[in-house]
Amino acid sequence: MDPTTDNAGQSGDRTDARASLEALRAEIAKAVVGQDPAVTGLVVALLCRGHVLLEGVPGVAKTLLVRALASALELDTKRVQFTPDLMPSDVTGSLVYDTRTAEFSFQPGPVFTNLLLADEINRTPPKTQSSLLEAMEERQVTVDGTPRPLPEPFLVAATQNPVEYEGTYPLPEAQLDRFLLKLTVPLPSRQDEIAVLTRHAEGFNPRDLAAAGLHPVAGAADLEAARAAVAKTAVSPEITAYVVDICRATRESPSLTLGVSPRGATALLSTARAWAWLTGRDYVIPDDVKALALPTLRHRVQLRPEAEMEGVTADSVINAILAHVPVPR
Numbered sequence: 177m178d179p180t181t182d183n184a185g186q187s188g189d190r191t192d193a194r195a196s197l198e199a200l201r202a203e204i205a206k207a208v209v210g211q212d213p214a215v216t217g218l219v220v221a222l223l224c225r226g227h228v229l230l231e232g233v234p235g236v237a238k239t240l241l242v243r244a245l246a247s248a249l250e251l252d253t254k255r256v257q258f259t260p261d262l263m264p265s266d267v268t269g270s271l272v273y274d275t276r277t278a279e280f281s282f283q284p285g286p287v288f289t290n291l292l293l294a295d296e297i298n299r300t301p302p303k304t305q306s307s308l309l310e311a312m313e314e315r316q317v318t319v320d321g322t323p324r325p326l327p328e329p330f331l332v333a334a335t336q337n338p339v340e341y342e343g344t345y346p347l348p349e350a351q352l353d354r355f356l357l358k359l360t361v362p363l364p365s366r367q368d369e370i371a372v373l374t375r376h377a378e379g380f381n382p383r384d385l386a387a388a389g390l391h392p393v394a395g396a397a398d399l400e401a402a403r404a405a406v407a408k409t410a411v412s413p414e415i416t417a418y419v420v421d422i423c424r425a426t427r428e429s430p431s432l433t434l435g436v437s438p439r440g441a442t443a444l445l446s447t448a449r450a451w452a453w454l455t456g457r458d459y460v461i462p463d464d465v466k467a468l469a470l471p472t473l474r475h476r477v478q479l480r481p482e483a484e485m486e487g488v489t490a491d492s493v494i495n496a497i498l499a500h501v502p503v504p505r
Contacts, residue, residue, distance in 0.1 A: 196398035203248040203393045208241050210368030217359040223450040226356025227332040236361045238335040242293045247385045250395035251290035258300035264307035268317045287311050294334035312354045358475035409449040410459040414504035425497045434478035444472045462503045
């Protein structure tokens with residue numbers, strides 16, 4: 177085979193995969209107005225085989241965002257509404273006695289899907305929250321000692337209300353660390369809110385996305401090709417050291433009781449590579465690291481109570497660290 181032709185074919189595959197992912201972002205925008213950073217974050221998570229935590233007040237289209245992603249992908253999707261009485265087996269599945277065969281058979285829960293929407297995950301107690309830990313980290317569910325693999329691709333997109341809201345259970349640090357990104361979904365600007373109301377006045381129904389013109393524009397094959405291209409995105413030793421320096425600085429910050437772990441550093445490197453590839457480069461630059469630092473790290477640090485009382489936030493601490501850590505040239 178002519179190596180020149182082979183390289184050209186590989187380049188074409190990478191271009192096609194990037195075009196599919198760009199089309200995915202555009203398709204979601206048909207239903208969700210003014211949340212481009214959150215849309216991009218979901219695409220980055222898909223590329224990195226990671227999970228996403230979406231936080232915002234009720235009514236800012238967190239659920240609609242995930243449903244639009246599912247509609248734009250040719251993937252199986254399921255939704256679980258987390259409530260205080262939800263049991264772990266309601267998520268993972270359970271053994272059911274079959275009277276016809278006099279044997280127990282496994283009935284899969286909603287976690288056996290490609291895209292799981294965990295709606296208001298912090299409204300359920302920690303025991304049920306932790307039922308997702310194995311699924312998110314190991315991509316399998318163990319019931320009665322038997323591990324059962326989950327479909328590929330598999331992504332958990334969990335929504336949560338701010339912890340100060342009534343009836344919420346803060347997610348434990350171990351589970352927070354399993355989310356690749358924490359995306360904040362803010363209230364829309366005045367112009368975006370006008371656009372939302374205009375769409376509704378024209379007949380937009382968020383429960384019928386097909387009628388809104390959403391259709392699948394990418395599938396598992398596109399996703400796999402894109403992931404392979406991201407894996408080939410070059411990372412220089414200087415960029416690796418820059419990521420490490422940022423994460424080590426969080427461990428030394430006087431405002432934090434908990435800094436970013438090596439898992440968090442690995443996550444930041446992965447998301448920066450995905451963002452570099454999405455923007456059309458096959459190598460990572462410091463701006464890629466800076467662009468993904470907040471969503472990748474904000475949920476992996478813990479503020480000291482006195483800093484929190486003074487109005488310090490995780491984002492402000494990370495921004496200060498980004499401003500002080502030397503940038504490689």
